[in-house]
Every structure is written in structure tokens, then in C-alpha cells.
Amino acid sequence: KEKKEKKDGEDKEKEMEEDNKMEKIVENLAALRIERVSCDRKKNDIEFSYASVLKAIVTNEQVQALFRSNQIHQYNLEYQLWCPLLETFAKRSDQENTMHAFKALKEAMQTEKLSFVPKFQQLSRHDSPEIISVTKSCESLCKKLSPTSHFFEEREDIRLRILNIVKNCPSMPQETEVAVFGSSANGFGSATSDVDMCIKLPPNFHFDDPPVAMGRLAEDLEEAGMLKLSARLTARIPIILFEDCETKMECDISMENPLSVLNTELLSTYANIDKRVRELGYIVKKWAKARNLNSPSEGTLSSYGYILMIIHFLQRRSRPIVPNLQRMKPDGKLVQSKEEIPVMSFQHPTERDFHVNTYFYKPKDKISLKSLQNMANKNSESTGVLLANFFYYYAIEFDYRQHVVSVNVDATLEKDLKAEIDCWSMRNNLAIEDPFETFYDVAHVVKPSKFHHLREEFAMAYTKIINFVHSKDSLSEPDASKIDLMDIICCDTPSFQNGENNLDA
Template sequence: MFPNSPGVGRSPHLSRPFQRHPGELFGEVPVPPALLHLTYQKNANLSRMLMGGNVLAMPQVSSQPWSYGNRTPIINPVSSPSQFQNRKRRSDEGINEYDLKRQRFQSPQQPPSIIHQSVPLRDDLPYSFPGLLLQQPPRSPAVNGQVQSSGDAWLFEDVETTLPVANDKLSQQILDLFQACQQQISDLKKKDICRAELQREIQQIFPQSRLYLVGSSLNGFGTRSSDADLCLVLKDEPMNQKTEARHILSLLQKHFYTRLGYIERPQLIRAKVPIVKFRDKVSGVEFDLNVNNVVGIRNTFLLRAYAHTENRVRPLVLVVKRWAGHHGINDASRGTLSSYSLVLMALHYLQTLPEPVLPSLQKSYPECFNPAMQLHVVHHAPRNIPQYVSKNASSLGDLLVGFLKYFAIEFDWKNKMISVREGKAMQRTDGIEWRNKYICVEEPFDRTNTARAVHEKHKFDMIQEEFMKAWVRLRDNRDLNSVMPLQRIVGKQK
């Protein structure tokens, strides 16, 4: 279903073409230093600025373009416990509060109390983490000193999918929006170059760790403006997100801030699954980094399989996400629906039509989505799924109107929960994930409620109202402009 062709990419930040290391995208094996060392240069001025304690003698920072070589010498926390004292504010910090959407965060100027003052950095004192039992995937054999491709480059190739035919205005508008906004291969490559460089840095603190690119960047539902999600895997057993994961992220936040000049605004977000948010100055991409939230790796490739199973899926999901974002109901941090929940809702609708557009892949191919499958082979499983041919001939416009109607007046929110795993609406149980919740969307692997952020009645009512208004408008005029400003949305992508 996905082409398996070797890929040679060119980064705008590298001076010559490069051959990707097998598994580089997923952090399965350490990236060869020669690959990333190409033309990265150290920014000596920035190093002196961060290391120097005398503000008056501090030189001006060079205005040359950022590169992944902009890192500072290591500061040993033992010998320099007050490394943030007497330090002039970096020009990129700004004075405005970083928009964290009401989330609490840990300021770099206030080291969290859980940071040990003797935290070792890099190879001289590699961090020892209890329970580190990761199985390293096999390396491909080297020929003349060069590692040969194992076929993972297929993830960087455009999937050869024929777009559906649009015989009406609404369907054509959906297709036009999709083609203007969908993530390009070049966007994905920019994100992965940063991931590979960060993995090299992090492996000097946690030598056996692996850094995975997950979420919309890889699952087929990303847009040109999508942020990137990263999952750092340290061990093969569950990790306490409130203690262990938060502590590890605080170490990484401190390391990013003091050593990596190309990382901007690293902030620790104390959510249920804590993350470090930051911006990569080289690519301009915003990243969210979590630790050991491995379900995100599994569901990335489940959704990728759905995205490329039927050619109407990706355009429909993209327009749903854009519509929800425009109307303020696509932000879990503000008590509405996450993009992940919206994708699952769209897949569920396509599974439950009288003539389904999609099957339940987990039921049809359980061996490809086994929750116990080792992480380093998870991304290969979807390639074993045969092409699916749906008997449903509905247009994209009809599917969008039907989706809005289904959740506006047909779905039983009070008694049912959405299950893509089962391919149907299921009766709610009395479990804590489902009891007294306004919206219940089952995570396909760990079976938690991905819509638990909708915990206020007025937010649920607002979501229902937006579904109802959009359904009525599209039913009556079949014009996508009546529910979202197409020209403005497309213009933001250019």
C-alpha cells in the first residue's frame, strides 16, 4: 500500500545530498555522526554569551543563520549551581509570556526543585535510568563504511494516491483546501532533521534512548502549519508521568536552554502527560516532546494506515480539523476537542455508515496492530495491509454533510462511546474514564478517553451547537465558505 523505494533527500540546511540512515526517522539506532556533522558550525559568540558571567564584556551575538552547530560548552551543575545568575536575557527570550494556553510551566530561570544538582551531562557521566531494557534493533550491514538503507525511506516518499473525483462544488472546495494545506514531504524532512540532531544530543545523556517523530507529522493528517510531536523512549516498561517523566523532561529542558542555541523557548508543561514545548530556529517548527508515551507511536501508524486505506479519508479529516479550529472547538487545553479526537470521530463515522467507507483495521488485521508488538517494528505493520475497496460511492461533500449531521442529531452522546477499535458506537461502561463524561472517544490501544478534556457542560453545548449550525448551513447551500473562510485559511499556508 505504501511504496517501498529508497529515498535521498536534500536539506536546505545541509550543503550536499545525504543518504538516510535506516530507522533514522524513528530513532531506532544512533544516527552516524558523519551524517550530521557535515557543515554544522559552532556559534562562538553565543557560547561566550551563555558561559560568560560578566555582562559588560559580553559580545554581540552574530546575526548569521542558525544551524544545528549552535551549541555551548557543557556547564557542570556541580561546579556551577548558579549558572543562571548574572546572565543577560537572551535576545530570543522576549518579554511577553509564552502562550501556553492556560497550562502551568516551569520557567528556565527557576530550576525546578526536583532537579538534582549533580545531574550528569553527556558522555563523561551518562545518566543511569532504572529499568532501561530497550532492545536495540539490528543495524544494516555496512558496505565500504556506509550503512545501507533498510527500506525505511518509503516514509519520506509521496504515497501514490489518486484523489477522489469531485463532481459538485462542495466536493471540489474540499479537495482544493486539502491540496493547499496538506503537509508536504519537504515539511516532514525538516522536522526529521531536527529530530535526528536532538536524538544525537539526548543519547549523550541517555545513551540507549530513542527519539520518535509521532502524531500528525507522520500519520497522514498533518498540514503545512502542523506542529511536530516527539516521543523519547527510555525503557520498555510503564513510566510514572507525574514523577519520572517530569523529572527527565526538566533535565532536558535545562540542557536545551543552556547548551543548544538553536532551541528557542523550551518550556516544561505540567499536563497529565508532561511535555517540553520548544521551537527549532533552523526549521521554524514548534515541537512538543514527551517521554515514554509510547501509545502515541502505535496510534501514529494505525492512523497512517487509515489515512491511506481510502482516498476520501485525508481530505475529509483535514476539512473537519480546519472547520473545528476556525470555530474554536479544536483545543483540548481550553476544554474542547483535540485534533486526535476529531480524527477518531471522523474515522468512526466512516466506519458506521450503512455502506462503510472504512473497516476496523484492528479487527480485520489484529496481527498488524498488536499492542505488545515491539516499537522498532511498529512502523512496518501497516505495509502488510492489502488495499481496501469500499462499495460506498458518496462524494466528499455528502460525507462532510453526513459527518456533521451524525454528531449534531444522530449520535447518542449520553449513552454511547466512539470506538474505532471496534468500528462501532459502544455502550458506555461505568469505568472512571466514561462515568459522567460529556464526550467519550476511546483511544484504540490503551482504551482511555481521548475527549476527557471536555469536562464542562457549556463547552459540550458549544461543540454540539457548532455541529448543528454547520450541518444546517451546508445542507442548505452546499458552499464551504458558509462555514469557514476558505481564502483566508489557504492564504495562511502560503
């Protein structure tokens, strides 16, 4: 018995020793993973900095004056290995030091990691039959997606139906109104857009318990025959989702959401300045949906985020198509300093101690709107050219490491400033500042892996358009006019109609 007890004790000690060893191994592996991630980040930062130096040498004649010609040639070769999309260098080979060989190494790396070779050259001709056909395809698609007058009539019928239910609800004051906001009202919605509504309470009226009031409204909506009803009463802003009993359109109604209503007015004003703004919105939203890139719950960007990216892009063309409406005075003139920025202070609906500036320039008549439209007309780029350049801008040009996408600042908005003021992350990821709630990052839902995938999708869409525009086997103009733009940018392959994918990157 003593021998058995002794043996059992020894076995337990051995098991404990083995367990301790395994715990140490797991801890060491975790530490190694953390160290590896840290080293990878440092390596990426060093490579990015080195590539920036090489780019300066290769593209700047004044910098080239500091080096010998053979050094410049060597730096040019090394720069050929750099892929700005992947932000890494291809492994070099000592067998053949030629421009062609180094490009081949980079293309091999891109094919391995991306499954396609991205095109980085910009459009040289804006008036080619191919790019004209892309623009025609854009315009044709927008006509199909644009809501008809019947859609707006149905939307108003729904609003009036819901308003009647709200006014008869015991938990709601009689003076309550119902407002429509979101894509069906901001100028970027299609005929299949949801109808987003919110309750507008009388001045100085506040619910003691908003979820209870919305819960009673949900019961009344169900009694009125609304279908597929789902109430999210514990959300930051309580909301009820349902299907209209008559039109079968998907709808939702939320507790008072004044910032969303103002935001809708802001985007609608931008959409009314130039038809190209709305057209880009339709196409990019359609593309994002087709490529499964518009689901915040899955770590990708919302449609609202894409619209802000479009406006930011159009504000930064060499000849801007839209101005910064939040930096214009009521008389339509641009502000010259921060002190001149008009202020319309508004109490935040959920953060009672916080106020936001909701001012933006609203054209008061047709003459004021015409002035904005005349400014937009100074830019002659077609929708097809703008679409291609939009994809290029966010695939290659935009500096995600340092900058924030913003529509309410004229200068570049630095990430380190947002990190200091609003505690935003400094990681290499997409960041989008909300126009009114400037402390809020619209892109905070985008996961790092999804962000890299999004950049690759931008590059692939641009590559598809470039392959089509520069293809030697381009279709004749009558045939090209029949091409659906979605067939070009939404198919799974980077080339158009299995075209060649061997243009210099």
C-alpha cells in the same frame, strides 16, 4: 453603662438573627437550584421519551395501525414541535392547529435559542453541480493544507538535530532514539503542524527519576540554541516545549510515550486506506479551528478527538469506507467473536500494573493495502457528501445519551457499560473511547455548555451546506467552482451569501 451594654447585646443578637436568616435563605436558594436542575433533567428526559414515541408513531406504518387516523394526524402535529437538536418541544398554540402553524412555532423557538433554523432533511441528490462544487472545494483546500516533501525533510532534520543533543546528554543512555508522533506523522497534519517527538529508551531501561533526566535535557536544548523553551516536568509524562532554532517550527519532546507512537501508526494506517479519510480530517480540523472548537483547555475537543469521530463515522456508513483494524486478524480476515481478537499485550507506561491490547491490523504489503482500498471503493460518496453527512450524523443522528464514540468495537458501545466498567459519567454529553487506553474518555474535557454549543455548530455547518446545495439562486457551475468551502461553513451566518433560510426543518 448598663443600659448601653444591654443595648449592645440586643444589637448583637439582632445581627446574629439576621445573619442566621440570611444563611437559611442562601441554603434554601441553593436547595431550590438543585431541585430545579433535577426537575429540568426529569422534564428533559420525559420530553425526549415522548418525542421517541411520537417518532415511532409518525414513521412506522405498523405502529400507525394501532391508532385512528385523526389520532395519527394529532401526533404528527405534535411531533412538528419537537426539535431534536435542542431536545425540547416548542410551546404550542391553540389558535391554529395546522402543520404550517406548528412548524412556524418550532422555527420561532429555534431562531430565538439558536439564532438560525437548522435543516434536518438529508441530501437527496449526490450528483448536483452544487455538491460537486463543494467536493471540488474540499479537494482544493486539502491540496493547500497537505504538507509538502520540504516539510517532511525539515521535520527529519529537526529529529536528527534533537537526537544528536539527546545522545550527548549525560542523563540519557547512548542507545536512546527519538521518534516522531502526532499530527505531523499520522497523515492528518498540515504544513503548519507542530513536530511532536518522544524519547525511545533501550529495552529494560528505566529512569529512577524521569523529571530530573528531562530537566537536564531541557538545559542541553537551551544551550544548543532552542528558543521559547518551557519544561513541564511534573506532568504525567514529562514534556519539553520549544521552537527549533533553525526552522522556527514549534516542537516538543516528551519522555518515552510508546502508546502515542502506536496510536500514530494506527491513525496513519486509516489515513492510507482512502484519500477521503485524510481529506475529511483536514477539513474538519480546519473548521474546528476557525470556529474556536479545538481547545481542550477551554472545554472543547482536541484535534485527536475529531479524528476519532471521523473514523467512527466512516466505519458506520452503509458501505464502510474503513474497517475496524483492531478487529481484523493478521491475515486480513474479520474476527467472528471476542475470543478471536488478537492480543498484543503492552505494559502501560504510567500505570505499571495495567496492560493494554495494542494490536491492530497492519497491511504487510501493497497487495494487503489494495484489499482495504478496494473495500473503500465500494462506497462512491464524494468528500462533499461525506462532509455534509458527518455534520448531520453528529448533530442529529448520534445518540449522545446512550452511546460512546468508539473505533475499536463493531457494535454500538453503550454508555452504561462504560459507566459500569470504567466509572464513566452517564450525563448527556459527548464520550469518546481511546482506541488503546479504552478506560480513557478523550472527550472528558468537554464541558456540558461547550458540548451543546458543539452540537449547534455541527447543525449550523450542515445547514450552510444544505442552504447552498438547495438554494434557488445557486451560482452557475463555473462560478461555483471558485467558492472556498471555508467561506460556507466557517462564516458567522447560517446561510450562504445571505441566502434564504426558510427551507422546511
